[in-house]
Amino acid sequence: MTTTLITGANKSLGLETARRLIDAGHTVYAGMRDPANGDAARALGAHIVQLDVTDQASVDAAIAALPNLDVLVNNAGILGTSFGVDDLDADAMRTVLETNVVGIVRVTQAALPLLRSSEHPVIxxxxxxxxxxxxxxxxxxxxxxxxxxxxxxxxxxxxxxTVQYAKNLPDFRVNVTDPGYTATDFNGHGGHQTVTEGTDATVALALVGADGPTGEFHSRHGRIDY
Structure with missing residues (x-):
């Protein structure tokens, strides 16, 4: 059985990714800042783990709770509070980078020992x-x-x-996705894609075989050329 951890899995893209990977036979651990918000993921059959990607202790505890790990989906992210230049300052920038970029590094680094024990590690x-x-x-x-x-x-x-991790981890499959303009809380559910369409690329890359792509950027329509 493939064991998968998904961050930010309590709603929207993360929750739909959990549903689809459970349907594909994965044992899914749904990471979220507040497990009290985990009823939807729990109803799917996911195991709920408290995981705040901005908190090292939280990340370490979440990884320690896993029996093993084959697939890591770094889905957690925030939109932030700055939407132009006039409302931009260093703190607004730092907050978004801390979650969306540093958070991925924090979780991935903590998960590497478990992933390295997998016969087929995927990020x-x-x-x-x-x-x-x-x-x-x-x-x-x-x-x-x-x-x-x-x-x-x-x-x-x-x-x-993602490209750099893929180069450093040649025995892994490490890829990155573009969900596209999907109806989520980020855009007031104004996107023209469903969450199922928005998770097509993420699910496909979570299911790649050992001979699958690595270091690539994909949308639901396939590879996006650099």
Whole structure:
């Protein structure tokens, strides 16, 4: 049985990823800051673990609670409070980077010993097309209207750190996904994709075989070329 940890798994993309991987036969541990919000994940059959990606003690305790680990899905992320330049300051930037980038590193580093014991270790990081300069600068792209500096910068960093992890861990499959413009709390449920469509790439990359891609950026339509 494949054991999977998903961060930020209490709702939206994380919860749907948990549902789909449980359906695929995975034993899923659903990480979330407040387990009191875990009823939906618990109803799916997920094991709830308290996990705040900004808190090292919380991360260490969550990893210690796992019997083993084969797949890590770094899904947790925040939008932040700055949506332009006039409302931007260093604290707003730091807060988003701490969760969206440093949080991935914190969880991944803590999970590496367990993952290295797996016969087929897989890491999937959830980024966004908002972190892709080509999309941000293409007027017809969904991402073009986004003006937020912290969120876009953090997701660009997630794409880069994924490539670097993949190079450093050649025996792993390490990839990054763009959920696309999906209806979630982030956009007031205004996205034109369902959460199922938004998790297509993440689920597909969580299920890759040992000969699958690594160091790649995928949407539900396939690889996004660098």
């Amino acid at each position: 999937v990081n959830v980024a966004s097309g908002v972190g892709w300069p080509r999309f941000l600068s293409t007027e017809t792209a969904d991402e073009f209207p986004v003006m937020a500096v912290p969120y876009a910068s953090s997701k660009a960093a997630v794409i880069a750190l």
